[in-house]
Amino acid sequence: MRFGLRGVTTNRWLRECGLPLGVSDVALIQNGDHHRYSGLSTCGSGWVCPVCSAKIRFRRADEISRAIARAIEAGFGAVFVTRTIPHTAEDELRTTLGGLTEGRAWASSQKMVKMARAEAGFLGCITAKEITRGNNGWHPHTHDVEVFREPVTPTAYGKLSTEYFDKLNAFYVRNGHKPMAKGIGVKLDIITRDSDALGRYLVKLQETGVGLGNEMARGDLKKGRKGSLMPFDIAAYFLRTRDADVLKLWHEYERETKGKSVIRFSKGLRAELLPDEPEASDADLAADGDDAGVEVGRLANWLYRRVVAIGLEAAVLRSLDTGGFGALTELLTAYHLDTTGLHGPTREIGSAGVDNSVG
Numbered sequence: 001m002r003f004g005l006r007g008v009t010t011n012r013w014l015r016e017c018g019l020p021l022g023v024s025d026v027a028l029i030q031n032g033d034h035h036r037y038s039g040l041s042t043c044g045s046g047w048v049c050p051v052c053s054a055k056i057r058f059r060r061a062d063e064i065s066r067a068i069a070r071a072i073e074a075g076f077g078a079v080f081v082t083r084t085i086p087h088t089a090e091d092e093l094r095t096t097l098g099g100l101t102e103g104r105a106w107a108s109s110q111k112m113v114k115m116a117r118a119e120a121g122f123l124g125c126i127t128a129k130e131i132t133r134g135n136n137g138w139h140p141h142t143h144d145v146e147v148f149r150e151p152v153t154p155t156a157y158g159k160l161s162t163e164y165f166d167k168l169n170a171f172y173v174r175n176g177h178k179p180m181a182k183g184i185g186v187k188l189d190i191i192t193r194d195s196d197a198l199g200r201y202l203v204k205l206q207e208t209g210v211g212l213g214n215e216m217a218r219g220d221l222k223k224g225r226k227g228s229l230m231p232f233d234i235a236a237y238f239l240r241t242r243d244a245d246v247l248k249l250w251h252e253y254e255r256e257t258k259g260k261s262v263i264r265f266s267k268g269l270r271a272e273l274l275p276d277e278p279e280a281s282d283a284d285l286a287a288d289g290d291d292a293g294v295e296v297g298r299l300a301n302w303l304y305r306r307v308v309a310i311g312l313e314a315a316v317l318r319s320l321d322t323g324g325f326g327a328l329t330e331l332l333t334a335y336h337l338d339t340t341g342l343h344g345p346t347r348e349i350g351s352a353g354v355d356n357s358v359g
């Protein structure tokens with residue numbers, strides 16, 4: 001997908017994501033049954049890059065689950081809050097995403113919201129923004145985990161629910177958006193040790209990226225079921241059909257998410273919950289995060305650039321995963337690529353009886 005998007009994206013970082021750094025070779029790293037590259041540039045976009053997004057969201061989800069587990073252990077309260085904005089098929093993403101962002105900020109600054117939060121012992125929140133598209137147009141929404149100094153009582157829950165809804169709704173109406181349906185526009189779900197609210201939240205974080213959830217969403221598409229599309233479903237649909245209207249949607253999504261955070265902790269909350277862990281930026285998370293595995297070979301810079309140019313990046317790794325260096329050599333030869341740029345294996349790999357003379 002990243003190969004396909006390179007040709008049509010308006011994001012210059014995405015165009016360069018996955019290319020070799022400078023003129024150095026690209027290392028092939030084996031970790032268990034899987035291979036990966038090392039020495040590639042990464043764009044670090046959690047919105048538009050299918051590769052970086054998956055890594056960022058996967059690693060943030062892990063970070064968040066540890067933070068919330070710590071909060072629950074410490075006896076804090078935690079509430080899962082979803083906020084949406086009413087929309088029609090004609091609404092531009094700029095309008096609804098902007099309305100949601102401004103509405104959230106405005107509501108948080110209101111005295112009644114501040115009072116309800118203060119009474120409940122509000123510590124901060126972790127916010128994940130999500131954008132999907134359905135028959136009714138763009139559907140931007142946010143998923144927060146709000147953390148409180150103590151477990152949230154039914155009274156506090158009631159006040160928070162009322163104030164969050166009323167203030168956000170008042171902002172929408174005053175700014176020309178449609179009013180929200182009661183009980184639907186804002187939803188609060190208390191997270192306890194036993195509730196599945198957190199699990200659902202973490203699954204959502206990962207579904208927004210590319211992964212199993214995305215594969216399942218695409219499965220739905222094929223069966224013609226109704227449902228909302230994840231942004232990468234839109235990209236995949238365009239790459240299959242080359243439909244210009246769909247590309248317009250993708251470009252609108254690129255434009256409106258540019259420079260916006262995907263998931264973030266409010267000020268001070270991360271330090272409170274994960275004091276011993278240094279904070280990593282999206283770019284850090286997208287870069288080679290782990291040192292696991294051993295280098296089993298290298299592709300010369302020029303050869304890797306040829307591999308990228310014809311969209312074989314994933315196929316190279318798959319061939320190594322399934323058939324080792326023999327399969328990789330076969331693949332490169334089939335595409336008339338010069339295998340003198342393939343070096344390795346630098347040590348015996350797997351059980352396939354690898355030919356060490358390659359390159």
Ligand SMILES: [Zn+2]
Binds near residue numbers: 017018050052
């Ligand atoms: Zn990237």
